[in-house]
Amino acid sequence: MFKMNARRCLVIIKYNDKDISADLQQYLKNVSYTDNMSGEADDLQLTLEDKAGLWQSSWMPEKGATLDVSVKLINWQRIGEQVVRFGLFEIDEITSSGMPSEVQIKAVSVPDNNNLRGAERTRSWEKAELKRIANDIATEAGLTLYYDVKEYNPVIDRAEQTEQSDLSFLYKLCADNGLALKICDKQVVIFDEADYEAAEAVALMPKPKGSYSAGSIKVLDMLKSYSLRSKVRDVYKSCHVKYQDSSTKQKIEATFTAPDKKIGKTLEVNEQVASIADAERLAKKKLREKNSDEVTGSFSFLGNPELAAAVNIQLSGFGAFDGKYIITKAQHDISSGYTTSIDVRRCLDGY
Numbered sequence: 001m002f003k004m005n006a007r008r009c010l011v012i013i014k015y016n017d018k019d020i021s022a023d024l025q026q027y028l029k030n031v032s033y034t035d036n037m038s039g040e041a042d043d044l045q046l047t048l049e050d051k052a053g054l055w056q057s058s059w060m061p062e063k064g065a066t067l068d069v070s071v072k073l074i075n076w077q078r079i080g081e082q083v084v085r086f087g088l089f090e091i092d093e094i095t096s097s098g099m100p101s102e103v104q105i106k107a108v109s110v111p112d113n114n115n116l117r118g119a120e121r122t123r124s125w126e127k128a129e130l131k132r133i134a135n136d137i138a139t140e141a142g143l144t145l146y147y148d149v150k151e152y153n154p155v156i157d158r159a160e161q162t163e164q165s166d167l168s169f170l171y172k173l174c175a176d177n178g179l180a181l182k183i184c185d186k187q188v189v190i191f192d193e194a195d196y197e198a199a200e201a202v203a204l205m206p207k208p209k210g211s212y213s214a215g216s217i218k219v220l221d222m223l224k225s226y227s228l229r230s231k232v233r234d235v236y237k238s239c240h241v242k243y244q245d246s247s248t249k250q251k252i253e254a255t256f257t258a259p260d261k262k263i264g265k266t267l268e269v270n271e272q273v274a275s276i277a278d279a280e281r282l283a284k285k286k287l288r289e290k291n292s293d294e295v296t297g298s299f300s301f302l303g304n305p306e307l308a309a310a311v312n313i314q315l316s317g318f319g320a321f322d323g324k325y326i327i328t329k330a331q332h333d334i335s336s337g338y339t340t341s342i343d344v345r346r347c348l349d350g351y
Helices: 130-140 166-176 193-197 276-291
Strands: 002-004 007-015 028-036 043-049 066-076 079-097 102-108 120-129 144-148 155-165 180-184 187-191 203-206 223-230 236-244 251-257 265-269 295-302 312-316 323-334 338-346
Touching (some): 120 130, 130 144, 130 155, 130 166, 130 187, 236 276, 251 276, 265 276
Parallel strands (some): 203 312
Antiparallel strands (some): 002 007, 028 043, 079 102, 180 187, 223 295, 312 323
16 A cells, blocks of 8 residues: 555556466555557556565466456545546566666557467458447457447458458558547547547646636646657648549549648548548548647646546636646656656547
8 A cells, every 4th residue: 555645545456367466565656557548458567576586486476367456545536535546457477677676567458369469360351341340340350349439430341451460450450531430448449539638628737826716627646757849840721532433534622621730731642442422531530630630738647547648628717728638648657656648639629
């Protein structure tokens, strides 16, 4: 158990469904959990004191074993008692180092004991919906599919997987169609980042000593450090898609303009589309890809396990940087204290 004044933080760990928290407590030096929004596996690292050599010998965990990790907070940020689950992870690396002697156990949210990221395959689907392809891959890997996308399930004329792992193939397929992919808790999760950015902020991040109005929203306090950045390069006002069918000579084109951009460059895209509606969807997707990282930031503050990737926070008191931001990565570090660090990007308006 780790103590911070009146606050207490207890890490709860189940090894292959068996609670080992009490046995682990005297050896546990650090817990680090990283929650990524899309494209990367979530990861967990435990650092254990090992002067007696137990963890590198008779107590050494098995690679491929599972760790189910939660954190219990007592008297934390005006909350009496709270338990938040980080998730289920599979051990994939064990390191022994010194001095002092310690063992690091690394685990990831993407299991290695199935074909999802291990085997490379060559196969194809003809005129298949994206959801069906994803479900085929998830089922073969022993996972379930959570397709969290509103009214968009594109039909792929031909999807070719050529000497690729299922995970890398599916991630590219989702990215090509403007969707995000995450693997967690034995699920393949596919979602639209634009939908998540449109959601309400779960918390307010005020600048210390600044004035703000929080209303009923939760306020994040104990800010330790922050960094914010706004860039000009590779930011566009609009995207113009133009395609000419080689057989029919028919031209299809469409332009999408960012609602918040009055001036700027136009991104030109020449890719195959079947209709004006497809061209408009592609223009919006390509503009989002270019502009999503226009305004980004990072924050570090007192531990808060409720802050996870893909949820929104509201910034106040930061001048031109004020606004709604989506969390792209959240890292939780627990040792003598508990700190949460997040990477964020400003939510795009209207696309």
